[in-house]
Structures are given as structure tokens and as C-alpha cells.
Amino acid sequence: MIKQTLLGLAVVLAPMLAAAHSNSEATTPAEGATVADVPELSMRFDDPMRIVSVTLTSTDGDVEIERETGMEPATEFRALPLEELTPGSYRFDWRGMASDGHPMQGSFSFTVAE
Template sequence: MTRSTGALPTVIAAFMLMLPPSLMAHVQQERSEPEHESTVDGSPERIAVWFDQDLRLVSFEVSGPDGPVALRRRPERTLTRHFETAPSSTLAPGEYTVQWRGLAEDGHVMLDEFRFSVR
């Protein structure tokens, strides 16, 4: 008796499409500073991100209530597991979003974000 497996690839493909992109990602953001969804007292002295694998960071942008935030350091586009910068000026109270984008060693484009608030 022969079993039909014709539907199996379709079922697997459908399951993979339902997964959130973060579960299929090659490089994961391990942590950030400030921590995601945290509130900090006063302007943070540094804004940083750590990854679980090497990543060629090509973009690191911070935006807040007054728009884009000028940063003291930009990504160098070298492989790294950690990137750290600081705002060029004091951050006003409000909500901030940090978005990063990079290339994994296998060439996949990776992106994520984290948010924090300043009071």
C-alpha cells in the first residue's frame, strides 16, 4: 500500500506562512538598552542593541515625538553582535522608537525595532 504525500509540502508551506517573521529569522535581537517597552527617568546616556549572532548593521534610527533623533555614532557596516550609540542632544519626554536593519552572514535582511519612553 502506497501512501500519498502530495499534500504534505502544501501543508508545511501554509504553516510556515502563518509563523511570525521573528520565529523564522536567522538573527535575533537579544536585548536592548533601554529595554523594550521601558520608561527611563531623563534622557538615556546610551542606546544599544545586542544580537544572538553576527550581523552587518546597515541602519540604526531613533525617532521620537519631535521626529528623527540625531545620533553620535552610526553603524560601521562591519559584522558585530553589539551596537551602541548616544543621542547627540538631550531627549525630551515622550515615546521613542529604535529601528535597526542589517544583513545576516547568509545574506538575509533582518530588521526589528524596540520602543522606550522618557519621562
């Protein structure tokens, strides 16, 4: 009986716990997009997120970027490439802390056209 009660409680609480974390709603460039240029990199979240680490990587290695958004929790994050991105594939990786204190991470990829 106790096992069934605990199992039922876990089933009821699981969706609420999953909903407590911030989710990325949109990125610029969009996931999988092919673009002519990249004036900025951005992410929008449904709940404030403290972004603690970001990396932009190409097939040639890491690309230098500058954060425009500080370390305070925000629903939007922006960074700028410090140089024009050459044609090729890129991946933006991030790590952060959701408003409920849980560590989060994610990434998005895009291609710069020739």
C-alpha cells in the same frame, strides 16, 4: 506522494531556516521601558548582524544619533544620541543583514520620564 514528501521536507526544514537568522536578545533601553535618561542606545544579537540603517524618532520627528558600531557584522550595536533626550516617547528602528545574508529589521520603543 511527491507533494507529501515536499510538505514533510518543508516542515522539517522550516525550524532550521528560522533559526538561521540573527535575533535581538536585548536592547538598551529595554523595550517598553521608562527611563530618566538615555546615555546610549544598544542592541545585542545572538549571531553577528551588519546594521545598515538606524533611526531614532520622537513625537517631534527624527533625533540625531551617532553610530559607535561600524558597518562590520557584530553581535552588539551601539549608538549615542547627539543631544539630551527630552521627556516623551521614542522609537528606534533598525535594518540589517544577518550572517546568512537575509535582510532583517526591527524596532524597540521606550519613554523618557519627566
